[in-house]
Amino acid sequence: MPSIPESFHSPLRIVRAGAKVLLAGLLLLTLTSGVVLAASSNGNGNQNTPKTITLQLAPTSRSATQGTSASYNVVVQPSGGFVGNVSLSISGLPAGANASFSPTVVAVGPGSASATLDVSTTSATPLGTYSLSLKGTSGTLQSAVVVVSLTVTAGQHQPFTISGDLSGLLAPGTAIPINLQLTNPGNSSLNVTGLTVAVTGVTRTAQAVANNRPCNPSDYSVTQFSGIYPISAPPGNSSLSGNAIPSSRWPQIRMLDTSLNQDGCKGATLQLSYSGTGQGN
Structure with a gap:
């Protein structure tokens, strides 16, 4: 009997393999082509913190x-x-x-x-x-x-002070200049203007008082400062002479020459007041 060839058909086996890839510590990037890329990650990213x-x-x-x-x-x-x-x-x-x-x-x-x-x-x-x-x-x-x-x-600034004393005893008809002393308690220089001197009181000698010899501020006249302003008053103590101002420009006290003050004002002590204006530089 003739043999009849048989046709064998192998069934097409299609295997779809699906795999899950777990990469510890890797960031998975999947592209559309199915390629899987891994990029490292350190928790802070690739960016460095600026200093x-x-x-x-x-x-x-x-x-x-x-x-x-x-x-x-x-x-x-x-x-x-x-x-x-x-x-x-x-x-x-x-x-x-x-x-x-x-x-x-x-x-x-x-x-x-x-x-x-x-x-x-x-x-x-x-x-x-x-x-x-x-x-x-x-x-x-x-x-x-x-x-x-x-x-x-504004601070509590101490004002600068002006003082001075007669350098001798007055006699009727005579004048004595006063070398004014300037005391500046601040820490910067002052420009001083408007100096004035006034006779505010007279203390007679005991003999004049006992003999009832009068003497009053009106028995004296004042010639005010005639120098050039301003006068520099640096921190601390200074004077008119220290500013190279001649004594002819200093204030002067003169005793008037009258018959009434000849004995009453002899040896008397004067009380003087001073004023002026100081402005900081």
């Missing part, structure tokens, strides 16, 4: 009377792993004021570091409230500007 410095001041406002000072505490705070020396600077100071940092250069890192800012004023510093701008610099790195305020108020 910075920040200034913090306390208090943020202070007041000082003219001629005194105010202090602030400056804290330099680093971040991003900054380590280095930071120089501090300030701007916006009023006229006559000065600032100093201690230390002048702050060593920072890995933690914060601090410095003290002292702002000193003078008696001539204008009154008012001022905004002071501070910043820190380390090479090309700068902090943000921090603003604090300083209020300058």
